[in-house]
Amino acid sequence: MTQPCGFFSDGSSGPAESEQVTKGADAGVRRTGVVVVGAGIAGLAAAQALRKLGYEVVVLEARDRVGGRIWTDADGVDLGAHWIHGTEGNPLTELVEGLGIPYSYVGGDSSYTGGFDSLTLFGPDGRIANSTVKNRTLELADQVLHELEQRAELARRRGHPDMSLSGVIDEILAAAGHSHQDEQAIRYHLNVILREDVAEDPDLLSFKYWEDGYRVYGYGDSVLHGGYQAVIAALAADADIELETPVRRITLGDNAVRITTDSAVWDADKVLVTVPLGVLKAGDLLFDPPLPERKQHALDRLGFGTLNKIALHYSERFWPAEQYVYGYLCRETERYPTVVINMWKSHGKPILVLLLGASLGRVMESWPDEQVRDYATTVVSDIFGAETPAPQRVSRTSWSSDPYAHGSYACIGVNASPRDLDTLAEPVEDRLYFAGEATNSYHWGCVHSAYESGLREAARIAGDPSLYAPPSTETARRQRRDIDRMKRFARMRIGHLSLDHLRERVACLNEGVDPFGVRLFAPLVDGDLETLASMFDEITYAPGDLICREEDPAHGVYVIAEGEVLVDFGGVYEPAVMSTGAVLGSHDIFYDARTTTVTAKSAVRLFYLDHYRYKTFLYAFPDVMMTMLADLVSRWEQLEDVLDAATLAGARRLLQPREQA
Template structure:
């Protein structure tokens, strides 16, 4: 069947795939006057969105990051009801609201629950620090799992504490990213990922209501399995098991898992850069087991139950109650990555027994058997071959950008795995469909790249550093904290800049609580010339001598002096700093936590930038019109002076 340009000359378009991205693109293109046909291999629309006859979302479930999310705007425009459930895109409704059950099958108290998060924060802080160093110094990528094993070995946790840490890692990686750590990039597993406003929402009628509304009025051909796409001739030829279709343009929206399987043949073959990106990127799996009951026998007001009763690597981390969110007596288990793929091989009897153990651990031996169990098998689904995209070892979001690039002016690509701003979510797919509709039609009003949103990595780091500060404040008495705050308030760097002058008392308390206190004796080298800078020092007591390498006069500084805080701007090296007495005490904070603090309190960051300009001006005044040579790792005196202590 041939699809021709319409009377006004708009090119005809074939969209391969009736998931969120394909339907969004087709709807926008049709609205712009294009003749569009959508070819879908399944007998339904939605792709990895599927709401079953009981109203359970077996695929996509949440609007992740409700405020500012284009899906929120879409469902409001369509009149589709939704409810906010909270949380942080980890399906928990927020950790503070989570009911966490431990190895004794009892509900953990707040103190114990907080301690599990504290232990995990320590590991994640170290993990992110190593990833940041690897990015900055351009180290070869390694599996994230390899770094985690190194960190856990160094921590030497008790078996119980390691289980708690693994629990949080499994929430974050296995059940959110949907892949095992050994298949994820240490350097880039979430680098560049933007999130919208805090908290998740659910759709009362399920996500199927959204794709059904988008598909209304479109020419969607179900049961058309595409096997070949040929762009060698003047028009595009798309071959299916039920015949061929011709058009001026083709938009491919099949999942990355299908592209990896090479079940669709491209003539000519895709460019090497695109094929390499497909190979490097990962594609995770998140499966669900839904337990249907006559009525709820669990606490009706609780949204999510945390499960840490058994080996967390073999069991789900959370059990979700659809009674709280949808008024349905259904419990949903999430199983991601290799555990989720393994579950696809279990018999129905095995699944029932496995789920029964979990429910009895949480709610007691008297818990009834479910009336019905539904389950997913996304990796075995030939039209999905997994759930969503992730960043594999040796890959980055740049590969997602490469996958998004058109081939010539007739072959285009969309889908959640083509969205370098955020992948793996419904809004990722929706945005990509609008992006390609704008590209094909030339109508730039159809899509605007996200101008809102925050870095997920930075947001998590900020959350961790604030939790760290709250924890430290509980261990510092009021008098000591006041003394620290006074020291920071006096804080001034060797060039006279008062970095913390703009902070309020509460902000100063947050920062002050984070510093470690370290004593030094006379003659101790606090920093040596040309070592890598790694943290911020504040003189709390006594005096130290700073040697600027000959560019400036040596300086003796005392209480309140701030040293070593320029690592945000370049690969900083230290100058020589030496303790002058036996009564020297310094406050110390590693650069990574300090950077996280600066993201939370950007006024200090702006002062640091102003300070950097001041230092350049001072250096220019010292050197006159002398031109500095390119910086080398073994720096000369001028560069050492610039980098600071």
Template structure:
């Protein structure tokens, strides 16, 4: 790695050699791209505004990662593969990004300074799960029906206002929401899209890991041997005409290159500190405006020796008002053998931290530590803290999906402009954003695009989205909680009803289910009652769940499509309606009716968790269509003649 070399000349290359490339930014995206392009023979120069490489990766002299901290989703993660290839030591700490280290192992401290018992801790999680389930169910409907977007905060407040929660219950719910949003997404719920805040976000295998020598060891290894010009602040990027080089203006003079890769943080692009000539396309500027850029700040408290439980990695803080205090405190003794506690403060609380004096920070952290470990805790030897939103070369921590934004904006941000201006960074990765692997992948993606060598980058092959994984986890906890509350006789009654159920077309949908999958599904249904004349659902309303009649009779009016029917115990309605935008018929209770109900969102999550069952449901659905086709005879489908025309109609 070199710096302060002559910069008032274009990159030299043989006349017929690969095009020269200038990379703006020595974060992991820029370094990954530069290294890959250099290895292919491209003359590459990297300009970096800071006096160090890494960007938002920053391991200080105490060994604390003040920026990026974890490998999120260790198994299958390209960062795991990278650090192993570089022979850098790392250690597995578990968890799932939001609940670093894992919720089960989280020592959650309550207002009395004591750790919450297992039952109370799980009750809080169950309440939060219920709110999050409703939140995601509403978002799913909003996406399907193309409803206007609202903020995540508005949706959360509506759900909480409609529930009968005590103050203590609401405090526990908001604690969990802060863990997931404020300290993971790094932004306030009022600034996040309800419909798309994590839509399509792919995750790798379970469990986080940490770098023993800090993330700085990764970027320094990547930068080794590259031409990196430190302390070069870029002010303008100008594209010339066809065949002309791109000119990049810095406070140390101009650079010329055939192609330029911009890896500036989204916060810097939002600030307008770097201008483009001609201006970036309107679509890209609109994407920059719609996307959010959150802040996650840290306070590191350094001690001579640990005075807290040495085998505990993460402490949860529920001692005071959740919106004013951190949700978690990390112990670096467990992971690195350092007597350091790290507080995470995200979103507006993190930004407010940047305005506090050193005395205010000391008083604040003393309160937190004494609440958790008692009044006799020692004073730290020193305190360090971050200020990412005030940092002119970051303006925040990482991207998020703002209200009216979507992951498509990330994709738009990553698209090249012409044939010589390219963009990379975590905010350009629509597969996942806000992580080191997001940025790293984007750098390889653009190196492949610039060089034409497609072997450099393959899109992520993660098999599940973050939303699906969280939904499945919540579903399994919900089913476990239900089975714990149902008596053996009650569960057996549900299983028998489900096993023998028949839909209106004579299909025994759940007959093939056995064992755990049948017990799990049966436990998830809510039991509801209806008086004579009550309407279970009305004609042409959007289908939203499954009704399983366990006692009594219901009248079904198919709106003239089929004959009116009266169905008795064992009737199943809506079992396949989640596979398309189905509408309901009018279903009315004939007498007293007892039924089991399961909303489609939770049912869909069950099918994600048991893919063999999903295939069975789809097979049954196809069989039902075939039966219907046989009954109707061979007829042309509406619009089928178009297939034989001369082209699109």
């Protein structure tokens, strides 16, 4: 382990004080053990962790304040980071509780602040949408998102080239032929998820990887009563921080890493760079020698989005106190915000906050103050009526114009992937380190992303793994969204099925067996069976019709409702005749192709469910997945018995591509 002070792992002698002034040819050069570039939460977390181990750490910050993209103004408005996303299990929750910083749970997730169920949505007529209308907007969007994810999964699995997310969205919408009002409803939800959460336009996001592998903590967001600045103040306490000191160049010398600022030159044994991705992409910080080619390519591919805010400050509240979020679909959604946040509910302040992401937020930065006021008050008047009072003042953010940010947070651009975030996190020569939300491939774009990365690099610098453990209690965000969409789809479908029809489907599933006699759905209770049964479509075939052919692409699972089919296993097993209740193609989901040929012997009525929804169902009900896997293992053991333990040359061939990858 690197010694915390006095001596370093390379044998060099550390300074006795927090800094030294070098004599001789480099007279005036200041010396310390570790320099952290940037006093955002990543840099402050790393600096605090290293100081506790005895390291001499100096933090250099370009701004006249600490916090970086965390900035709470005098009225308590968080101009940058605002929420603890995913309260349960989040390390920030543990941090603020340990510091005694008060916070409140507001629910929802990073996209639907406060939760869509709790949101009051104002529609094109300026009225509150009733639950039927409101839920229909989400059902329409779910259809598009389901199709989008199906296509993305296929593209990832088959290695198709990447493209912009917008290209696929536009293609799906064009094929659907929605009315203008319905398309506006769909684009509203896409803007909630992409523009106001991911903070970028879909034409700049990767179709294949825009949220691939993104992990989330427990459901529900929280806000800090005094704003995020309270966390920053606690982490910055007693730290050696030099403000208004922008770093211009970092040079990897033979004996030290040299940091050049506008006012001084520093030599350090190790340097941790925590500046925003936008600063690195802009080339504002020079590296000598230049960063490795693969790291530079990762920088070029990754995107950096913008999320701006407009805050309207009133002398007193004139809106309902308890409603936290108002949804705004009164005008063209591409030109207006999707939500208005009520700070009275969370902070007891008569302030309304509008979120404007991506190009909408960037364009707003160029507007004159009067245009911003007119725009924001128009939104408020559409919701609360033309007689609403004028705000005392209106404030706004301009993150993309900020020379020390150039935006808000990272996103996965076209041809990029989360692996580029890992590449960005890689040290250079074990002397130059990188932290910040854009270096965290578990989850980027959040405060906890940056905080964790700072601890990660402190652990790496100190050689002390106790400082950081990778997240282990999270859920993939795409999987969570898929499950939520699946459940909403099931609720919607149940409402359109007669009770007798639903009972018929449940009975088929309850007694259903696959061709090998396994009752796949035996672990499910009736309520779970109803969820699954409601999602199936119906298909009919005439006698002699080919239902599926072995080796053809597989897209879904079948359950026989009526009639008989012949199942041909390609000579591996004897052909079998299956009837009502038989489950066909369930294991094809693992192979991406049909493993049997199925032909209708009589007139046949089938229930059909596409593999993507079926896979999502398995995520939500893993007992069924375990039954399927147990069946596969059992059949593999039977195959070994038949072969009498003969060596399978093919097994080695199957492993070789994985070993070479």
